[in-house]
Amino acid sequence: MGSRSPLQQQRRVFIRLIGGSIILASAGLLAGRHFIVEDDELQRAKEEKLGANSDPRLALIEKASLAPSSHNLQPWLIDLRGPADIILLRVDPERLLPVADPHARETLISLGCFLELLSMAAQAGGFRCEIIEFPEGNAPQITPVAPVIAQIRITPATTTEPLLPEPLLAMLEQRRTNRLPYDTQRTIPDDILASLLDAGSVHGIQADGTVNPALLQKLNPLAENAWQTEMSNSETVLESLKLTRVGKKEIEYHRDGIAVSGFLPEMAATFGLFPRDRVPEPDSTFMRSMITTGKEQGQTAAGWIWLYSQGNSHAQQIAAGRAYVRLQLAAAQSHIAMQPMSFLLSEAPAMQPHQKDLYDNTELNSDQHRLQMLVRIGYADPVAASPRRRLSDFILE
Structure with a gap:
């Protein structure tokens, strides 16, 4: 090969520098799009209107909007155009994941997380929260329509029927x-694992898990190998890159997706070295770094928790989200780090062999059970909160 030009050499240096700092969410590499944000004047007008609104539902919705979601897409639309005690939870058709989540299973899990936090916030605020799922009888599909996922009636609690406190909401x-990467020198006590499993076994969802070293030796490499399979799917990788927000300006503009900040990645994006419009070469430093990141995540798991249901209905998928957010709140209470590794549960044909191993190792029968969530747990340094959209971005009035 001939000698490289100075520009080529600069590109290689930048890629090496940023390679170790790029972390994409491995809750599954999910498809996505760049989303259009309304012009500033209209945005400010909507925010001022909401700010002047004394509607008690807004405070509850604001808490619920802190729910976790696949790739931080926040796929909820909140319809307040009906009666004053009703909230309609719709799925935003612009925030479905047609490639990586073609049946909207993970989207429904995300909406289940939102519903559970809304219910918990209502209870903490002295309101009763009556939820009717799929009141129109339809399920989310990849269409321009925003179907109603749930109708929520919010009413004040009576003095004769006091509400129980929700300590997890704190x-x-x-x-x-x-x-x-998690601390490989710290093990999770059995009693903490038991408390987490208890928190996640709700709404008809069963939580199980392990911190057994012998089983970790099977599950950790399985996650590593599945991640490498995921990274070989160029279409999925590309759509995930499109959801990556690099630097303060992009993060503030979109308020969703995968946030990456810091001098080196921002400089790399400026020079076109952090691609979002093409898949890097498989042997590039970028891709090798991504594979290494996923492997480190799998290798350092101090334990695993999985949520499963008896069947795979839309209602059970929502229930899995409701169970998962309670599990994550309980993990925070015990200072346990947690990360979904849902790429292992995707419908991609290439993932089927890994899923068979997963069902075998968790002693679940795939004909009777459906794994809805798989998360790694351990101890780690704290991380910043993911960005969140403004209320005016997703409330319909």
């Missing part, structure tokens, strides 16, 4: 998805 601001 951990809402501390809830995080932590994608860092």
